[in-house]
Amino acid sequence: MADATKTSTVRSHWRSRVGFVLAAAGSAVGLGNIWKFPYITGENGGGWFVLVYLVCIALIGVPIMMAEVLIGKTSQRSPVGAFRALSKPRSPWILSGWLGVLTAFVILSYYSVVAGWSLHYIWLSVSEGFNGQTPDQIGDTFGAVAGSTSISVGWHLAFMAITIAIVAAGIRNGIEVAAKVLMPTLFVLMLVMLVYAATRSGFGEAVAFVFQPSSKKFTGAGALEALGHSFFTLSLGMGAMITYGSYMQKSTDIVKASVTVSLLDTLVALMSCLILFPMLFTVGKDPAAGPGLVFASMPIAFSQMPGGTILAPIFFVLLAFAALTSAISLLEVAASYFIDEQGISRAVAVLGTGITIALLGIPSAMSNSTEIFGAQTAASTENFMQVFGKEGMNWLDFFDYLASNWMLPIGALLIALFAAWRVGDEARKQGFTEGSTWGNVYMIWLQVLRYVVPIAIVAVFLYASGILAKLGWV
Numbered sequence: 479m480a481d482a483t484k485t486s487t488v489r490s491h492w493r494s495r496v497g498f499v500l501a502a503a504g505s506a507v508g509l510g511n512i513w514k515f516p517y518i519t520g521e522n523g524g525g526w527f528v529l530v531y532l533v534c535i536a537l538i539g540v541p542i543m544m545a546e547v548l549i550g551k552t553s554q555r556s557p558v559g560a561f562r563a564l565s566k567p568r569s570p571w572i573l574s575g576w577l578g579v580l581t582a583f584v585i586l587s588y589y590s591v592v593a594g595w596s597l598h599y600i601w602l603s604v605s606e607g608f609n610g611q612t613p614d615q616i617g618d619t620f621g622a623v624a625g626s627t628s629i630s631v632g633w634h635l636a637f638m639a640i641t642i643a644i645v646a647a648g649i650r651n652g653i654e655v656a657a658k659v660l661m662p663t664l665f666v667l668m669l670v671m672l673v674y675a676a677t678r679s680g681f682g683e684a685v686a687f688v689f690q691p692s693s694k695k696f697t698g699a700g701a702l703e704a705l706g707h708s709f710f711t712l713s714l715g716m717g718a719m720i721t722y723g724s725y726m727q728k729s730t731d732i733v734k735a736s737v738t739v740s741l742l743d744t745l746v747a748l749m750s751c752l753i754l755f756p757m758l759f760t761v762g763k764d765p766a767a768g769p770g771l772v773f774a775s776m777p778i779a780f781s782q783m784p785g786g787t788i789l790a791p792i793f794f795v796l797l798a799f800a801a802l803t804s805a806i807s808l809l810e811v812a813a814s815y816f817i818d819e820q821g822i823s824r825a826v827a828v829l830g831t832g833i834t835i836a837l838l839g840i841p842s843a844m845s846n847s848t849e850i851f852g853a854q855t856a857a858s859t860e861n862f863m864q865v866f867g868k869e870g871m872n873w874l875d876f877f878d879y880l881a882s883n884w885m886l887p888i889g890a891l892l893i894a895l896f897a898a899w900r901v902g903d904e905a906r907k908q909g910f911t912e913g914s915t916w917g918n919v920y921m922i923w924l925q926v927l928r929y930v931v932p933i934a935i936v937a938v939f940l941y942a943s944g945i946l947a948k949l950g951w952v
Contacts, residue, residue: 489554490649491725497650498730499738500657502547502722504803505713506743507664509592512800513772515711515747516754518703520765523695524687528748530701534708535744538934541926542714542890543736544910545897550723551732552901552909556814557717560724564901571900574892578717581885582811585716587839588877589808590641593801594633594843595773596794598623603777603791613778620773624846634843635836641805642832645813646825649725653806660799667796668746671753674789680759681752687765688751695766698951702941705934710882712743715890718807721814729913733923746800753793757783772797809835845872883942891935898928 492498519527553560558575565571602608608616623629644656675681713719723732754772755765757779767775776793780786809832816827871879897906906924911917940946 489725491727492654493650495730495735497654497657498722498726499735499742500661501653501803501807502713502719502735502739503742504657504661505718505722505807506711506739506804507661507746508713508800508804509589509797510707510711510804511743511747512750512797513592513769515707516751516765517767517769517771518707519688519751520755520767520771521695522697522700522703523692524765525689525691526696527700527704528688528751529691531704531708531747532744534705534934535712535740537926538705538931539708539712539714540736540740541923541931542709542894543712543719543740544732544923545927546714546717546719546893547723547726547732547736548906548909549893549897549901550720551726551728551730552905554724556721556724556818557811558815559818560720561896564896564905571892571896574889574896575717575720577885577889577892578715578720579812579815581716581881581889582718582808583835583838584877584885585881586641586805586808586812586835588842588874589801590637590805590836590839591630591634591843591874593798593805594630594635594637595620595623596797596801597633597637598629599773599777599794600791600798603787603794606787608777608781608790611781613781616777616781617770617774619777620770621846623773627844627847630843630847631840634839637801637805638832638836638839641802641809642828644802644806645809645832646828648824653810656806657803660803664746664796664799664803667792667799668749668753671789671793671796672749674785675753675756678756678760678783680761681756683759684752684755687755687759688748699941699947702938702946706882706887706938706942709890709935710886711747712740713804713807715886715888715893716808717811717889720893721811722807724814727913731914731916732910733914733916733919842872842874842877845874883939887935887939887942891932891939894927894931894935898924898931 492501519531549560549564550556553563555563556575557578558572561571561575562569602619608619611619644652646652647655675684709715726732726735754776758765758767758771758775761779761782763775763779765771777790780790780793783789809828812835813824813828813831816822816831817824820827822830901909907920910920910923937946
């Protein structure tokens, strides 16, 4: 095994454990918590889905996060260098690091488009863009926003510019400072929204829906979706936690840090449900509205309740903050390769990587456009998707499908196998126990990582790829 501690340059580190926890929590807390988790909870009937999700976070998500952080902390390198340092210079495992970098490119390219829509909805909320509109007109606004090339591309580029500026400022002065501002602000905004939601008549119904087990809509497919979302929501499988872990001091307790990040991420997901569902139940909206829950159903709910004109911009600022904290980690994963492996300065690496991702995201931004260039993009996309047997998908849908169903599960599986089987026993145990008061759980973690986690991830992969459905198992 190569020397895991040797680095060619002095590496930046977080100022404190709190800095890592807030930055890592920011990476985990994103659109998946506030946008995706509530709507998949609604689609799967609440209660049982949430319970299975919580079990999966504990048994699958947390062990994988510990593995990622351990790889980064032990190697003091970003993904490609980390796999090289902990195996050997020409090891096939290095491809796992490359997969993480590529995944960050793909996800951020379309993630920033959705984040850009949240910025536009902030503008609509504060500029009284919803005033005087009927519920149907408000619901149709999202189609108009997604269908406008100028709006989607413009806000996508604006969001990427903000992300680039923060990451270019560095680990301590950019990412850590942003996390210390954005994350506490996000939690304060969520508490404000939660207090208001608790005063709505639908709050009791929402609490029962989220926490009371009900089998009306819950199926085996729902259980696998909960399992899959449990590690997708924690930013696992793409090297983000390896990268953030590489900026850790050696004395940092990875068990305590990983559990804290996972708890914060789960708390935000549950709070999001308790914010959205009471408002929807109060005005008689269906919680199983699907992906349009945030951008279509919530503005309608705000328009029909007291104080909605104040709450709407707060909610979409919250959504934008969550998106930004995750986008920062995605850009850092991609840029850190060029900083660590190619010796390029941070400013140049971040700017070049950010611009490349921004350009890669333009087809996704134009995916729903009905304007001339957008229509041409849609036509070429349809022909492209037919080659892959994915008719009906646009660029954004395809990139999301590619990342969520293939790249992330494979990445998470490889990370788990690498940490459990390839990293040397001495280096692995030292990385886990150094600075930790939880060294006695090392063997339990290792056995879960070796046997339980791979089986669970393979099950998610088989479900996502449609193989289980073809076999009639779900």
